[in-house]
Amino acid sequence: MTPTDKPLAGLRIVEVSSFIASPFAGLTLSQLGAEVIRVDPIGGAADVNRWPLTADGESIYWTGLNRGKRSVEADLRSEAGQEMVQRLVTESGPGGGILLTNQAGRSWMSHTVLSRIRPDVITLEVLGRTDGTPGVDYTVNAGLGFPQITGPVDHAVPVNHVLPAWDLACGLYAALCISAAVRRREQSGVGAHITLPLEDTALSVAGTLGYLTEPQVNEHSRTGTGNDVYGTYGTDFTTADGGRFMIVALTPRHFRDLVDLTGVRDAVDAVEKALGADFRREADRFTHRAVLNGLFEPWFARHSTADVAAVLETASVLSQQYRTFDDVVADGVLADNPMFAELDQPGIGRYLAAGFPAAFEGAHYTTGPAPSLGADTPAE
């Protein structure tokens, strides 16, 4: 291993997986330098044709999540196929012996069986719910509480998130667990049997961030605040021509800046005094946000989007005009960002594909295209 090697170079991970969390974990490990072999049943797993598709019916989803991997097809119901996967997992030198899967319950690839063949094997099983029953991002999220405090405050029904945030977190936890287990194995020679339920990912994060602590120590949890940020000052405003900006005043300096640029210093000072508030404190800015919103709104409503953008550009208060995904691409955000590199993906075409978000020594790691299904299946 040389200093310029990627940090997980030399590892070989077998991924028997589908959907989001596990393939995302495999992709992430691959971005950090591991060789990742995705194993699918003949013809592909349930996610092989997942939307979004191109006009020609190729899966943007599947190719996006499986970039840089090798692909092996195997008849997972036959003994020969199962033995091939066991060999792939257990026979690949000191950096091998790693299985990542979301398909627990198959005894032939259980930790018990694999560790009999290779005692230092590392297995990670992504599960659904804590009790072992299936669960997906949308059901886990519904059961947890976030949809009930998302969306307009006058909207009576829950609002689901669109980003599969729990799959994403679960995939990153899975990659981290494998990386940490590899470090321990390289130090001590021991393998690891790791289980990671999607539901526990969500419960752990919600606990850490306080959402599940409030009902225990404060009698009840917070209510929704619409687009206002909880606990500090942040909200969105519409301009004269319908542009919409998210504004966050996290520090006293940000807030002074917002007050000055909207020209309402006298009114804010008077309100602060009359209410006995101290707007240097984020708690007070949050508590009195309805009043503050009302004081700032007219300035945004009076000015054009271009004027607002120009003023905010030079201000310290945090701001961002809402954009669509189309806007992000059209604005050149990807073209200007060194993390994106052109990828020629068979079936999809050329596009700017994202690399790993962290840079090591200033370098963004990129990966190659997704394989065609079964491209690396060993000859009989």
Next chain:
Amino acid sequence: MTPTDKPLAGLRIVEVSSFIASPFAGLTLSQLGAEVIRVDPIGGAADVNRWPLTADGESIYWTGLNRGKRSVEADLRSEAGQEMVQRLVTESGPGGGILLTNQAGRSWMSHTVLSRIRPDVITLEVLGRTDGTPGVDYTVNAGLGFPQITGPVDHAVPVNHVLPAWDLACGLYAALCISAAVRRREQSGVGAHITLPLEDTALSVAGTLGYLTEPQVNEHSRTGTGNDVYGTYGTDFTTADGGRFMIVALTPRHFRDLVDLTGVRDAVDAVEKALGADFRREADRFTHRAVLNGLFEPWFARHSTADVAAVLETASVLSQQYRTFDDVVADGVLADNPMFAELDQPGIGRYLAAGFPAAFEGAHYTTGPAPSLGADTPAE
């Protein structure tokens, strides 16, 4: 190191940080066995009193994110304070030499300066936007496109997510990068200078999941689908007494199950034939979801929440009644889950605190309480 050691045992990480992403990274590394020392300016960083608070004004937020860490207060503007932090980072044996921070731009703790003192130092800087300017979850998200496709389809304005999903992902990427860089250092002796912008975290994930590929290869991106899951069959229904359930039919078996339990087999078959659809395909279930929603709705509307729950309990289709955070606690979800353990947190009280979501060899790692600010400050 023994087989029962946690996988990151023996590491010592200095965290000069605030808000969510970096403290969450530090907590995560601590859960995996690293010693984490959080360094704050005298009196605490900007997040020391963050909401949610207890009735007595103690921060549930701060204590939640800093469990299991040690706490050092230092005058970061004085030479003595800066030297103390440099020593903490560089002088702690083979597992030390690791800095995690969201406060880049201080030359005295830059990678350049620290690596002169300790050549194998690993530094990770969480940044805001790609160009080095500040950015937070809410502004990054507004600029990316998710709020425009979140919320009711007839709702004209963007809907922000409540979970700070990008902070969360960024913190997990940070923990992973440090774990991977430690593995490389232990193999080769080289340190690492890692930079991780919050904005790049969001762009990378949105790229990988296809949101930023669609506008490049398909002319335009997807539109919002409200609470319907994109690309498969999933939506929510209300019962006779106002209970609300999220339902996901990911596989043909799930879908058959939903059709049978709602008693609309004949109607679904007739519609499938008339439309030339094949509801074994998730794409067809998604395309014709309005019709399917209409066929399933009456069964939910006719039955009580208790009856619906009882039927779904034995069905294979994925389902979950929406709950509030209060419901989750009241239903005993935490008490029944071995990942949660009682924690006696000074200032907050006793509560069930979440451990690490993955179990190693069946064991959930838990951490102790958060320190009081400055509890581990070295004597002069």
